[in-house]
Amino acid sequence: MEERNLTLLTDLYQLTMMNGYLKKERKEEIAVFDVFFRQNGIITYSLACGLESVVDYILNLKFGEEEIDYLKSLNIFCDEFLTYLKNFKFTGDLYAVPEGTVVFPGEPILTIKAPIMQAQLVETAILNLVNFQTLIASKSAKISYAAKGDSVMEFGLRRAQAPDAGILGARAAVIGGCSSTSNVLAGKKFGIPVAGTHAHSWVMNFEDEYTAFKAYAEVYPNNTLLLVDTFDTLKSGVPNAIKVFNELKEKGYKPKGIRLDSGDLAYLSKKARQMMDDAGFTDTIICASGDLDEYSINSLKNQGAKINLWGVGTKLITSADMPALGGVYKLSAIIEDDGTETPKIKLSDNTAKITNPGFKNFARVYDDKTGKAEADFICLRSEKKVDTSKPLVLTHPTEKWKKITFTNYTVKYLQQDIIVGGKLVYNLPTLAEIKEYAKNELETFWDEYKRLDSPHVYKVDLSDKLYELKRQMLIDIRGE
Numbered sequence: 001m002e003e004r005n006l007t008l009l010t011d012l013y014q015l016t017m018m019n020g021y022l023k024k025e026r027k028e029e030i031a032v033f034d035v036f037f038r039q040n041g042i043i044t045y046s047l048a049c050g051l052e053s054v055v056d057y058i059l060n061l062k063f064g065e066e067e068i069d070y071l072k073s074l075n076i077f078c079d080e081f082l083t084y085l086k087n088f089k090f091t092g093d094l095y096a097v098p099e100g101t102v103v104f105p106g107e108p109i110l111t112i113k114a115p116i117m118q119a120q121l122v123e124t125a126i127l128n129l130v131n132f133q134t135l136i137a138s139k140s141a142k143i144s145y146a147a148k149g150d151s152v153m154e155f156g157l158r159r160a161q162a163p164d165a166g167i168l169g170a171r172a173a174v175i176g177g178c179s180s181t182s183n184v185l186a187g188k189k190f191g192i193p194v195a196g197t198h199a200h201s202w203v204m205n206f207e208d209e210y211t212a213f214k215a216y217a218e219v220y221p222n223n224t225l226l227l228v229d230t231f232d233t234l235k236s237g238v239p240n241a242i243k244v245f246n247e248l249k250e251k252g253y254k255p256k257g258i259r260l261d262s263g264d265l266a267y268l269s270k271k272a273r274q275m276m277d278d279a280g281f282t283d284t285i286i287c288a289s290g291d292l293d294e295y296s297i298n299s300l301k302n303q304g305a306k307i308n309l310w311g312v313g314t315k316l317i318t319s320a321d322m323p324a325l326g327g328v329y330k331l332s333a334i335i336e337d338d339g340t341e342t343p344k345i346k347l348s349d350n351t352a353k354i355t356n357p358g359f360k361n362f363a364r365v366y367d368d369k370t371g372k373a374e375a376d377f378i379c380l381r382s383e384k385k386v387d388t389s390k391p392l393v394l395t396h397p398t399e400k401w402k403k404i405t406f407t408n409y410t411v412k413y414l415q416q417d418i419i420v421g422g423k424l425v426y427n428l429p430t431l432a433e434i435k436e437y438a439k440n441e442l443e444t445f446w447d448e449y450k451r452l453d454s455p456h457v458y459k460v461d462l463s464d465k466l467y468e469l470k471r472q473m474l475i476d477i478r479g480e
Contacts (some may be wrong), residue, residue: 006057007088008067010124015071018117019081027084030092030335031119032359035110035130037327038352044455045445046325047141047438048101048109049172050133051418052428057125058090058419090118094419095361098429100137100175100438101414102445104460107362107378109134111415113335123329131325132165133172139294139319140176141442143312145450146294148301151179152310153195155289156317157186169317174431175438178312190431197259197287203230209237213244221253225287228258228272238272242279257285259311265290266303273306285309293320298452333359341382345473351398356466357473358382361415365392366444368408373444375404379463386411394461404459 021027037043063071063085071077071085092114103109110130112119144152154173160166163185170178170186180195181187187194198216206212209231217224226244228237238258245255258276260268265288276284288300289311297310314320332355334342343357362378363386377394386392388411396402418426429437448456462470 005060005062005064005067006125007061007063007121008070009057009128010121014120014124016076017120019077021117021120022081022084023078027115027117029116030113031116031331032333032335033112033119033123033329034108034332034355034360035112035126035327035329036106036108037131037134037325039105043105043138043322043325045102045104045138045449045458046134047137047176047441048097048103048130048134049099049137049175050130050168051096051099051110053129053133053168054094054096054110054126055418055424055426055428057129058094058122059424061088061090061122063088088118089422090114090122090419091422092118092419093417093421095415096418097414098416098434098437100434100441102373102441103134104376104458106356106460107376108332108356108360108415111332111360113359127327127329129168131327133168134327135319135322135325136169136172136317137176137438138325139316139322140173140178141438142176142294142450142452143292143297143310143316144177145442146297146301146452147310150308150310152177152312153287154178154181154183154316155196155311155313157181157183157313159314160317166317171431173316175434177435177439178316182311192431197225197227200227200230200261203227210240210243213240214247217244217248217253217255221248221251223256224248224253225256225285226258227261229260229262229268233260233263233268234271234275238275242276242281245276245279245281245284255281255284257287257309259287259289260307261288261290265307266300266305269300269306270304287311289313291315294452330355332357335359343469343473345470345477347474347477354470354474356462357470358466360466361413363411363413365394365406366410366412367406368410371444372446373458374406374409375459375461377461377463378466380466380469383463383465385413394459395464395467397460397462397467400467 068082072082096110154170157166160169167186170181170183171190174192180193182196186192203209203212213226226241228241241258248255269286286307287309288307292312293315331344345357346355348354358380361381364373365375367374375394392406394404449458
């Protein structure tokens with residue numbers, strides 16, 4: 001992995017709390033923090049993403065002279081703390097679901113167990129890396145689902161929120177299902193196939209549209225995909241493209257197709273398809289771009305649009321309908337010197353913001369006959385593993401009269417050991433492996449959970465022991 005020092009990519013209060021823990025002699029206290037996101041009315045499911053970036057960040061944590069000199073200049077940290085930072089290294093544990101795992105609100109997709117000062121420092125950067133990449137991978141998954149097997153190209157670099165977002169966003173988009181990117185640097189960095197055609201400016205640079213198409217075909221005879229909407233799609237663009245295609249065919253080349261970037265894409269694609277079919281180019285493709293997302297693609301599919309390649313940019317790379325995931329990093333337990341776990345809970349007048357206490361994992365229940373995911377449950381790590389030879393009863397986390405029983409089922413615990421004692425113990429998969437894993441993950445869920453309109457609510461419950469722990473802590477703290 002490429003070394004990159006992001007140690008000061010943090011909020012000031014993380015450092016002031018670290019300084020405070022040191023002065024109050026609590027620096028060795030072991031804390032457990034969970035990363036999860038809450039239900040916000042838009043989220044149905046998400047694809048966990050960003051773990052590789054988190055691992056890279058944690059393994060390269062260090063305070064050099066430049067960082068320490070800057071912190072000293074703020075005049076808010078004691079000398080003992082600045083001296084401590086000189087030898088700072090992450091020595092804790094990281095547990096997480098593999099990238100590409102389907103996750104739901106409330107589930108601990110990543111857990112840090114480390115001395116409190118270390119665990120506090122990494123909060124901001126972890127949220128920065130996981131929130132954005134999970135958001136884009138999830139948006140890509142929904143766009144790819146709407147495309148119903150058609151290839152989707154990620155075209156978002158020019159609209160991304162700065163270079164890092166464009167690069168990591170392209171990677172996340174591929175995990176979610178995109179087949180390629182227009183981002184050349186992302187292609188180089190991650191081995192992503194790069195794709196693209198030409199701009200309207202190419203056509204406008206020549207004396208006429210036919211000459212522009214002909215020139216492009218001469219340069220790229222084996223990859224001639226022509227943008228046909230610069231002037232008039234049906235009266236000029238498609239006829240000129242067909243003329244160039246005929247010339248290519250006579251020379252023994254096979255034209256690739258056309259791209260539509262504006263107008264009524266359903267109508268234009270049908271007309272263009274008919275025109276190209278009538279000219280004998282039945283195997284050419286029609287690519288569409290222009291402010292597309294899963295909803296517009298789904299609509300075009302329902303209208304019978306003759307499009308089989310999609311270029312999606314702005315609404316993917318910015319996740320336009322939900323520009324922030326809202327993932328949080330919450331303390332869930334303190335581990336005492338003797339190994340005793342003291343669970344912690346955050347209370348709120350808003351029930352949805354009351355956290356789940358304890359050092360946790362979560363598991364997925366699959367139906368043995370269909371292989372489909374049926375429900376998840378969050379549990380304490382101290383609990384015994386489920387005995388799948390016996391019926392499993394899951395209870396709604398708040399409405400306890402709602403129960404579901406499984407008999408022929410398999411249980412998969414989802415968090416894995418990633419870093420233990422500051423050392424990487426997990427084999428980071430390739431991007432191609434993550435993409436395939438995500439594809440297989442999504443296929444284990446019924447379409448009812450993935451549909452765009454009124455998706456079925458997937459069950460995420462608490463184990464009985466976690467539910468009772470949470471209930472008792474609420475009683476003890478509130479006196480209820």
